[in-house]
Amino acid sequence: MSTKSIGAEYLKGFWDENPVFRQLLGMCPTLAVTGTVITGLAMGLATTFVLIFSSLVVSSIKRLIPAQVRIASYIVVIASFVTIADQFLKAYFYPISKAMGPYVPLIVVNCIILGRQEAFASKNSVGRSFIDALGMSSGFILALLVLSTIREILGAGTFLGYQVMGAWFKPWTIMILPAGAFLTLGVLLGIALVIERKTMRS
Amino acid sequence: MSLSSRMIIVLTTVGLISGGFLAGVAQLTKERVALNIQKEIEEAIVEVVPGTTQNQKLHQEEDFTIFSGQDESGNTTGYAVQATGIGFQDKITLMFGINDSLQKITGLTIIDQKETPGLGAKITDWNAFLQFWENRDASGQLTLRKPPAGSLEELSTSEINTITGATISSQKVLEIVNLSLEKLKKIISEGKIAGERQDVN
Amino acid sequence: MELVAIFISAVLVQNFVLYYFLGICPFLGVSKKIDSAFSMGLAVTFVMSITAVVSWLINNLILIPYDLDYLQIVSFILVIASLVQLVEMFIRKISPPLYQALGIYLPLITTNCAIMGLALIAALNEYSFVETVIFGFGSGLGFTLAIILMAGIREQLDLADVPEPLKGAGIALIVAGIMALAFNGFIGMLT
Numbered sequence: 001m002s003t004k005s006i007g008a009e010y011l012k013g014f015w016d017e018n019p020v021f022r023q024l025l026g027m028c029p030t031l032a033v034t035g036t037v038i039t040g041l042a043m044g045l046a047t048t049f050v051l052i053f054s055s056l057v058v059s060s061i062k063r064l065i066p067a068q069v070r071i072a073s074y075i076v077v078i079a080s081f082v083t084i085a086d087q088f089l090k091a092y093f094y095p096i097s098k099a100m101g102p103y104v105p106l107i108v109v110n111c112i113i114l115g116r117q118e119a120f121a122s123k124n125s126v127g128r129s130f131i132d133a134l135g136m137s138s139g140f141i142l143a144l145l146v147l148s149t150i151r152e153i154l155g156a157g158t159f160l161g162y163q164v165m166g167a168w169f170k171p172w173t174i175m176i177l178p179a180g181a182f183l184t185l186g187v188l189l190g191i192a193l194v195i196e197r198k199t200m201r202s
Numbered sequence: 203m204s205l206s207s208r209m210i211i212v213l214t215t216v217g218l219i220s221g222g223f224l225a226g227v228a229q230l231t232k233e234r235v236a237l238n239i240q241k242e243i244e245e246a247i248v249e250v251v252p253g254t255t256q257n258q259k260l261h262q263e264e265d266f267t268i269f270s271g272q273d274e275s276g277n278t279t280g281y282a283v284q285a286t287g288i289g290f291q292d293k294i295t296l297m298f299g300i301n302d303s304l305q306k307i308t309g310l311t312i313i314d315q316k317e318t319p320g321l322g323a324k325i326t327d328w329n330a331f332l333q334f335w336e337n338r339d340a341s342g343q344l345t346l347r348k349p350p351a352g353s354l355e356e357l358s359t360s361e362i363n364t365i366t367g368a369t370i371s372s373q374k375v376l377e378i379v380n381l382s383l384e385k386l387k388k389i390i391s392e393g394k395i396a397g398e399r400q401d402v403n
Numbered sequence: 404m405e406l407v408a409i410f411i412s413a414v415l416v417q418n419f420v421l422y423y424f425l426g427i428c429p430f431l432g433v434s435k436k437i438d439s440a441f442s443m444g445l446a447v448t449f450v451m452s453i454t455a456v457v458s459w460l461i462n463n464l465i466l467i468p469y470d471l472d473y474l475q476i477v478s479f480i481l482v483i484a485s486l487v488q489l490v491e492m493f494i495r496k497i498s499p500p501l502y503q504a505l506g507i508y509l510p511l512i513t514t515n516c517a518i519m520g521l522a523l524i525a526a527l528n529e530y531s532f533v534e535t536v537i538f539g540f541g542s543g544l545g546f547t548l549a550i551i552l553m554a555g556i557r558e559q560l561d562l563a564d565v566p567e568p569l570k571g572a573g574i575a576l577i578v579a580g581i582m583a584l585a586f587n588g589f590i591g592m593l594t
Contacts, residue, residue: 024431024572028516031424035319069209073216075484079477080220084227087473091234094242098314102523105476109516111428156320173320178422179583186569186576193568220477228473290591292417318590370591 002124006131013135019112020143021192026112030143031181032103037160040148042096044141046089046104050081051113051140052133055121059129062122074117075108082108112136150184151175242313243284243297247271250299250309251280261389268386271299278302283386284313287378290370292316294325298379300340304387307344310335310379322371331372334363343380346373406537409530413541416590419517420549421583423524426517430550431575433511435561440554444547448540450483450490450512451521455539457482458522459532479522487512517546552582 002009019025029047033039057077065073086104089097097104107113116136121129152158155175157165165171174180247257247269254271261268265286271279280302286295295314300307312326324330338344339359350363357363364372419425426447433443458479466472487510495502512518521542525535556578565574 025428027427027431028424028520031427065212066205066209068205069213072213072481072484075480076213076216076220076477079480080224083224083473083476086476087227087231087235091231091238094235094238102520102527105523106425106516106520108476108480109519171320173318174584176319177583177587178424179580179587181424182576182580182583186573186580189576190566190568190573193573197568221474224473224477 002120002128002132009128009131010135010138013132013137013139014142015139017136018139018143018192019115019136020140021189023112023115024189025115026110026140027185028106029103029110030140030147031178031185033100034144034148034151034181035155035176036099036152036158037145037148038096039099040144041141042089042093042100043103043107044137044144046085047107047110047113047140048134048137049085050078050107051116051137052130053081054078054113055116055129055133056126058117059121059124059126070122071114071118074114074122078113078117079108112140146188147181147184151180155180243269246284246297246311246313247282247299249311250297251282252299252308253279254282257282266382266385268389280308281386283382285378285382286314287374287381289315289317289374290322290368291318294371294374294378296375296378298335298382300383300386304390305340307335307338307340307379310375312375317368317371321365322368324365324368325371325375327365330365331363331375338362340383343383344376346376406534409534410537410541411592413538414545414548415586416592418545418549418586419520419542420546421579421586423520424516425520426515426546426550429511429515430546430553430579431572434550434553434575435557437551437554437558440550441547444543444550447512447515447517447546448543450487451518451539451543451546452536453486453490454483454518454522455525455535456532457486459525459530459535462526463532475523475526480519483518483522517542549582553578556582 004012013019015022017023020027020030026047029043033043054074054077058074061073082105085107086097089100089104116133120132124132149159152160152175153164154172157163157169157171172180175184244257248254248271251271253273255274257269257271259267260270260281267284269282269284271282273279280299281304282297282299284295284297286293288294293314294312294317296310296312298307298310310332312332315323315325317323317325326332334354334357337359342360344360344362346364346369347357347361348364348369350366351357351361362372362376413419417423420427420430429443429447434440461478461482462475466474466478491502491510521539525538530538553575557575560574560578569577
């Protein structure tokens with residue numbers, strides 16, 4: 001059972017235990033849909049929806065589930081919310097759904113979600129699980145925004161579709177390609193470690 | 203209650219509740235999803251066959267569909283052909299419009315593509331590619347102008363401008379259109395669809 | 404010839420790791436030594452091929468005919484989770500030495516996006532049964548290829564002077580980026 005303050009419970013998801021930069025989880029979607037800020041944001045919000053509701057449900061029913069079938073149960077819960085998110089996007093945001101391809105259904109295997117159920121929601125109160133989910137989601141959205149902003153501005157000269165770089169700028173096409181995603185994330189991970197070392201020393 | 207039965211009951215309950223819940227959500231969204239797909243096609247038809255307000259599906263086979271367009275008075279504005287073929291990177295789905303005498307291509311739009319972003323993907327760009335598809339001569343096969351002409355005026359009506367840096371994607375689009383044109387003329391001349399029999403070359 | 408195209412595309416042109424970004428966790432986690440990379444690749448290819456078959460059957464014999472498309476995500480992931488359990492039990496009984504080699508990797512495969520991705524992409528592209536099997540097998544090989552290449556490079560990198568902050572995941576991703584660039588060259592192979 002966690003004993004952190006509510007504030008600390010939330011904030012840990014942002015930096016100390018940032019799911020992407022520190023825990024190295026959920027990298028598939030992070031790399032795949034961060035070519036543009038809009039798809040990165042959509043992924044972040046969809047994952048937030050799934051994480052929060054899955055955590056709420058799992059932590060509410062945790063006492064009813066025998067340990068041996070807990071993973072299977074968590075998976076069914078998560079998969080259901082992913083399906084809802086996917087259907088919602090297909091119905092109300094069709095162009096974005098098309099742009100994201102198979103990656104919305106793939107939220108179901110985003111290790112962040114199952115990881116949080118196993119590590120936290122199944123062992124903590126509903127309230128705390130909600131805060132934890134909120135924090136982790138925020139951290140995830142942060143990672144997605146940083147990556148997609150860099151990739152879209154350098155790779156296409158736009159931000160959310162609006163031109164931000166002048167005509168003098170020749171876009172670095174590599175940034176929108178898979179290679180650019182890998183390279184950017186690798187460098188960002190390095191930077192995250194440097195920042196951590198520096199703050200540890202001071 | 204033994205552990206195994208408890209396990210089974212829990213799993214079944216979770217499964218049933220989720221299943222029921224999802225069925226409900228699916229019911230709510232089903233219509234809108236189908237509508238979205240339909241709207242995409244209709245908007246494409248209106249874009250490539252100017253003046254169209256309604257359409258009718260005339261013929262459908264795998265990766266190839268023919269629509270006819272009508273205006274408010276019910277007169278035929280032309281035909282729209284949706285076709286899918288192999289692009290440079292993956293499949294390309296496009297739609298082009300042709301007038302009712304099958305002599306002139308009235309426009310082209312790309313519905314689905316996965317070409318290289320920033321390069322091949324320019325086939326969806328009006329300035330770089332799509333504008334050159336208006337008013338093309340559909341009586342024979344179309345060809346690529348390589349290197350691209352400086353202005354629309356310099357292009358002959360059976361030529362399309364290549365996209366600089368995306369020659370192959372441009373070529374693939376052209377191939378799909380040429381192939382579809384032949385298919386369209388063949389199907390209409392054989393009287394296989396309801397529509398006026400056209401005099402085709 | 405379409406089958407050959409699907410196969411080559413899955414292994415090289417649209418490589419699951421370097422193009423679709425699937426299977427990154429094991430790709431980064433298990434690519435430090437060539438032999439463990441090879442074992443993981445084998446396990447994944449095996450599970451992927453079976454998943455391809457089962458997911459096709461479920462999708463085309465149950466889900467689509469009864470208008471249950473929306474249950475795709477739930478059914479696929481449950482199938483995968485059960486398959487992995489079964490495969491693990493099976494290998495443990497049939498060949499303990501093989502279990503020793505592959506065993507620990509198998510549970511990891513359940514959340515391997517590559518398997519789920521395979522089922523979803525094959526369903527999205529509406530492949531026939533044979534196409535799905537070829538696609539599954541090819542993607543598994545593509546994953547194995549990528550992970551072995553990565554392990555080979557990382558074994559060499561161990562002896563190189565990598566800057567402190569980039570050690571581990573950082574440099575692995577940068578290497579993956581360069582590999583992705585190289586594999587980019589395969590585009591257009593099938594035109």
